[in-house]
Amino acid sequence: MKFTKMQGCGNDYVYVDCTKEVIEHIPETAVKVSDRHFGIGSDGLILIKSSETADFFMDMYNNDGSRGKMCGNGIRCVAKYVYDYGLTNKEHLRIETLSGIKELDLILQDGKVSQVTVNMGAPILQPSLIPVVSDKDVLIKEPITIDGQRYEITCVSMGNPHAVVFVEDTSSLPIEVIGPKFENHPIFPDRVNTEFIQIIDRTHIRMRVWERGSGETFACGTGACASVVACVLNGLTEPEVTVTLLGGDLSIRYDQKENTIYMTGPAVKVYEGEIEL
């Protein structure tokens, strides 16, 4: 199987052009290629397919083989892939995902894609649609007990489920211990991605993330968008924020009039190769 390894803020995936390659047993392949000792090493697998309703279809899998509905860092890399490999010459792209069609604009440097802006759509706050079990209309600063300790979560879907937790300091967080407990808490029937947010000032936040199906990653694009929505709902930041992640910065703008979130960030090719499956 021919592949390209790419990363956006250190959130790395193996990308395969499925307009040319056929992959069987996709969840098993995702687990195999993602292994950092016996495989290529990545947070998961992203398949680029043709689409009947958009320019391309992004099909993403976490490193445990589970399928994700949307991936913010991944979709920027898909845009770079299809442009740089000559699958399209469009600088404005429409990419279909399991959570709908996203519109993207490429930012070019020396003829290659360096940054991409994505219209990430509207945040979803209704608990049943996130999904999170609750009889409330929205979950803002909702108490939850993890390992006997009380936290407060603000729940947002960006096409995939997120719980946002505000903390004093992200660097001292026992994320390996508490991350899986949030992920598998019974109030989240489909598990959850959890963002831990430290407010630096009203236009700058620091974030660490525990992703459902992949563990701690260096960045999560949908998570950064969900976190800025949570910051605004809690009155903690302006709607335009720089999110500093372990692997770099994302610029997030929550346009409240349009009820739409725009994400701008890097997309980088690491290398390409071939693997025997």
Ligand SMILES: N[C@@H](CCC[C@H](N)C(=O)O)C(=O)O
């Ligand atoms: N890293 C991604 C999100 C990937 C999917 C997520 N783990 C899920 O299962 O919902 C991003 O950049 O958004």
